[in-house]
Amino acid sequence: MSTLTLEKVKTIKTLNNIAESGLNVFQDGFAIDNDSDNPDAILVRSFNMHAIEFGNDLKAIARAGAGVNNIPLDKCTEQGIVVFNTPGANANAVKEMVLASMLAASRNLFDGVAWTKTLEVEGEQIPKLVEAGKKQFVGKEIKGKTLGVVGLGAIGALVANSALDLGMDVIAFDPFISVDVAWNLSRNVQRAMKIEQLFANADYITVHVPLTADTKAMFNQETFGIMKQDVYILNFSRGELVNEADMELALESGKVGKYITDFPNEAVLKMKNTIPVPHLGASTAESEENCAIMAARQVKEFLETGNIKNSVNFPNASLPYVGKQRVAAFHKNVPNMVGQITSAISSYDLNIADMVNRSRGDYAYTMIDIDNEVNSDILPSLENKIKQIAGIVTARII
Numbered sequence: 001m002s003t004l005t006l007e008k009v010k011t012i013k014t015l016n017n018i019a020e021s022g023l024n025v026f027q028d029g030f031a032i033d034n035d036s037d038n039p040d041a042i043l044v045r046s047f048n049m050h051a052i053e054f055g056n057d058l059k060a061i062a063r064a065g066a067g068v069n070n071i072p073l074d075k076c077t078e079q080g081i082v083v084f085n086t087p088g089a090n091a092n093a094v095k096e097m098v099l100a101s102m103l104a105a106s107r108n109l110f111d112g113v114a115w116t117k118t119l120e121v122e123g124e125q126i127p128k129l130v131e132a133g134k135k136q137f138v139g140k141e142i143k144g145k146t147l148g149v150v151g152l153g154a155i156g157a158l159v160a161n162s163a164l165d166l167g168m169d170v171i172a173f174d175p176f177i178s179v180d181v182a183w184n185l186s187r188n189v190q191r192a193m194k195i196e197q198l199f200a201n202a203d204y205i206t207v208h209v210p211l212t213a214d215t216k217a218m219f220n221q222e223t224f225g226i227m228k229q230d231v232y233i234l235n236f237s238r239g240e241l242v243n244e245a246d247m248e249l250a251l252e253s254g255k256v257g258k259y260i261t262d263f264p265n266e267a268v269l270k271m272k273n274t275i276p277v278p279h280l281g282a283s284t285a286e287s288e289e290n291c292a293i294m295a296a297r298q299v300k301e302f303l304e305t306g307n308i309k310n311s312v313n314f315p316n317a318s319l320p321y322v323g324k325q326r327v328a329a330f331h332k333n334v335p336n337m338v339g340q341i342t343s344a345i346s347s348y349d350l351n352i353a354d355m356v357n358r359s360r361g362d363y364a365y366t367m368i369d370i371d372n373e374v375n376s377d378i379l380p381s382l383e384n385k386i387k388q389i390a391g392i393v394t395a396r397i398i
């Protein structure tokens, strides 16, 4: 059982390289300790956390990035651990990588450069060989071609708008598009009502969806069958979105002309016509800073005030923090939880100044600000009393 954390230095552990500017968010009252086996919060990028045991003090995990498939979300929710990500913070980096790869693949740039570097002649021989050999690498222009964008979130929407600027036609599919994205999307992006419509019409397809049970292997023999011959597929989302055995056959037959992927593995490296990129989509100084700072600020605010912004497993909830005592409780989303928490507070003759209660699926989060000056002697006993309520997952007094 955790104890009151008000006076305790809060420990932050990182499982991947996190930009210094993000770590600098943690100043007084925080310590970065990568050897800790019981931190208050973890900052992570792609490290696979599925086999990790969590310590009792762990309250938050922040993914400095978008995809959270490396984090056991259900286990975190059951243990009252908030998981954050950093929506949009690396979207521009990925957009630029998608455009760069699409252009480079279309112009056979990687093969051409690799071939040039193999030339072992000297002096005037080099330009001669270059002029004679360049016909092997004749490419095609993207202008006037159709790009299919699967997933119009932070990245997909940027890619769609930029592809229009490059003279492409764009068709996109996203059954869950957000209002914010819709406001920022060019009206010239055609909406596919079914993904099959996109697959049937695109010369290039780029995918920007999370890896979930629904999206796993969405590129497979059946969907390749709908696509145009020689389609180029760009995957900067997750390797598992593609059935690799089917991709190998599609590349062999020429149905897929090129597969550009940020997720190389042994199978991918054995396939023909792949462009394996070493997971560089978000690897820019700017993106790493954006993600680290956003992740760190979200964790810091949550540990200090209980406010939750950009969680992927708990509801977002905020109350202006005025420095008085705050009860923050995760609990089952069942009747009378708020009533029981407020009864526990009033049993100590304490008055309530403000409160918020938000639910998400089977769980909910309640923050209650206490109006009185509270004698610190009673805080452990109040915290324990709240923790005893059936349905409470975790509770803190901040």
Ligand SMILES: NC(=O)c1ccc[n+]([C@@H]2O[C@H](COP(=O)([O-])OP(=O)(O)OC[C@H]3O[C@@H](n4cnc5c(N)ncnc54)[C@H](O)[C@@H]3O)[C@@H](O)[C@H]2O)c1
Pocket: 065, 066, 067, 068, 087, 088, 090, 091, 094, 150, 151, 152, 153, 154, 155, 156, 173, 174, 175, 176, 177, 178, 208, 209, 210, 211, 214, 215, 236, 237, 238, 262, 279, 280, 281, 282, 283
């Ligand atoms: N290569 C990299 O370095 C890198 C960097 C950032 C993100 N990513 C990957 O890209 C993914 C997308 O990132 P984002 O920032 O755009 O996320 P996002 O959450 O902003 O957008 C995802 C979009 O996918 C849509 N979607 C979900 N299921 C769908 C489906 N079945 N069909 C069509 N659309 C669907 C959602 O409605 C949402 O609009 C991440 O989940 C992550 O896996 C990779």
Ligand SMILES: O=C(O)CC[C@@H](O)C(=O)O
Pocket: 045, 046, 064, 065, 066, 067, 068, 090, 279, 282, 283
């Ligand atoms: O941290 C990275 O470099 C990759 C991040 C990316 O895969 C993401 O999902 O945001």
